Amino acid sequence: MxxxxxxxxxxxxxxxxxxxxxxxxxxxxxxxxxxxxxxxxxxxxxxxxxxxxxxxxxxxxxxxxxxxxxxxxxxxxxxxxxxxxxxxxxxxxxxxxxxxxxxxFPIGPDTRDIATKWDRIPQLVVNGLIFGIILALGALGLSMVFGTTGLTNFAHGELLTLGAMAAYMFNVAMGLPFVLAAVLSVVVGLAVGWAQDRGLWRPLRHRGTGLIAMMIVTIGLQFLLRNLFQYFTSGRTLNYDAYVTPSGVDVGLFSYTYRDAIMAGISAAVIIAVTLALSFTRFGRATRAVADNPALAASTGINVDRVVSGVWIVGTGLAALAGVFLGYTLGVTFNIGQFTLLLLFASVTVGGLGSVWGALIGSLIIGVLIEVSTLVIPAELKNAGALMLLIVILLVRPQGLLGRKERIG
The missing domain is CATH 2.60.40.10 (Immunoglobulins)
Structure with missing residues (x-):
């Protein structure tokens, strides 16, 4: 039928x-x-x-x-x-x-090849890797901000929503091609990263505001932005004009769509470019110096404020790009950030707080775990597996897989 x-x-x-x-x-x-x-x-x-x-x-x-x-x-x-x-x-x-x-709604005898749940593992792993590499864009920005400033930014998820909303505005409201809209949304993310550091975080740092107080500010900012997004979307799920049912490629054990392959490829290229820049460029060396010891870095002539601003700019731009991709796959909603925030924290914690490569590895692990866990638990509870892994890592290896141990006392 x-x-x-x-x-x-x-x-x-x-x-x-x-x-x-x-x-x-x-x-x-x-x-x-x-x-x-x-x-x-x-x-x-x-x-x-x-x-x-x-x-x-x-x-x-x-x-x-x-x-x-x-x-x-x-x-x-x-x-x-x-x-x-x-x-x-x-x-x-x-x-x-x-x-x-x-x-x-097909009707008649069931002529499908009935596969066991274990036959689904290759497809679930591929789906998890695709989701994980997109998640890594947001996790990388979150890890950079934490590693440089020590600030746990609870509003980081809303920066993903900002990217999705900006792309929707450029693509649907202004009628621009999706690719151009995506690029402009990343530019908006970069600008917002600079503006929020210059207008909010830098003044708070110069006043000697503690990290706990600044973290509470991020919580308030999170709710403010989420409510604004909900107001402008009326709680609806929106789609880009460029959205079409994606065509797929079947390679035997698993299949993928061209759309997902392109998004995963762009995400991987951006992550590699950022990590190489942090390793081999002057800005990257300055960022690592500020992350290790801001006072010592300042004494050697490094402009700490400029480095921190750069980290906020890059981190917010990465979050905006992740939001564009998630908006394309899941639809643009006001609570994309709420959906991904705990997964971002789980990713950076599993990989190692402040570790760039740790954010990538942690995101891939979380992405695969979320998808594969649906073999044994209902799909509605799949995010619970990621949070359980977060708890286990905190109990067994608090510094994460690639984090460094710290002496306390």
Whole structure:
């Protein structure tokens, strides 16, 4: 049975329409009548319709879009008619005004190759590596700021959201090509990194504000930015204009999409460029000197304020780029930062606080762990595995995998 809903809306009506036709492909595409289709809106409202004698249904969902759940009630299927996969009776989809989509509910004997859960491991590992390398962009910036200033920035996740929001504004609101919008969003991130250090963190440092007080400031900034983002998005999930269903490449044990391969390649190239710059350039040597001993670095003629500003600029730019990529894969939401913040902390803690390579390794470990853990726990709890690893690392090796031990006392 095929359901081919078209999802359409206009800004004036402030609503979306989910419509389609149910047919039985096992019986020469005979229409399937009397099947109940339910759509749950982002606000939790439920709208229902039943397919007519031509197999057609139409459901109007008030609002301006967002994440909805489209569900087929298998109990209302005619006798002798069933879904090929009973676990695929519901589909979650992001609705945007004017968007059209095709959703399939296959019916008939299950002809799929049933693979064991262990056969999924290669695909899950690849998915985890792709997510991990994108996560590493944000973790690298967080680790650089902590290593240089000692500040735990709880607002770092919102900098990812900033990148996604900026790309959406340039791409959708201003009509720029997605690639140009992505570049401009990184430029916005760089500018915000400079502005927040010059306007907030540098004055606090010069006044002798302690790290605990500054950390509390980051918590307040986190909530301020998140609420602003929620206000401007009205809590909806947004998509870039460039979004299309990605085509994939199947290499046997696993598959990947060109989109994911490009994002992973760009992320890896940027991370390698930053790490090499920190290792071999004058700015990189100055950054490491400030991270080791700011007072001693200042006594040798290094401009500590300029180095710290540079770290904030680079760190925020990396976060903005990570936000652009996450917005492309997950949709642009006001809480992207909230979703990723604990994963960023887990990544830098597992790899080693203040360690650039540790942030990369920790992010890859966290990304793979999150995906592979779905073999044994529900997907809704997959982030819990990363947090459990964080706790174990803190108990067994507090300095992280690549961190240095410190003598206390």
């Amino acid at each position: 095929l359901a081919s809903p078209s999802l359409a809306a206009t800004e004036e009506e402030q609503s979306n329409t989910v419509q389609g036709t149910l047919v039985n492909t096992a019986e020469d595409r005979a229409p399937v009548e009397g099947v109940e289709i339910t759509v749950t809106s982002p606000d939790g409202e439920v709208f229902t319709d039943t397919s007519d004698d031509e197999g057609k249904f139409e459901i109007e969902v008030p609002g301006r879009g967002g994440r909805v759940m489209i569900e087929l009630d298998t109990e209302t299927l005619p006798d002798g008619v069933s879904l090929r996969n009973e676990n695929k009776s519901s589909i979650t989809r992001n609705l945007n005004p004017g968007q059209r989509a095709v959703i399939l």
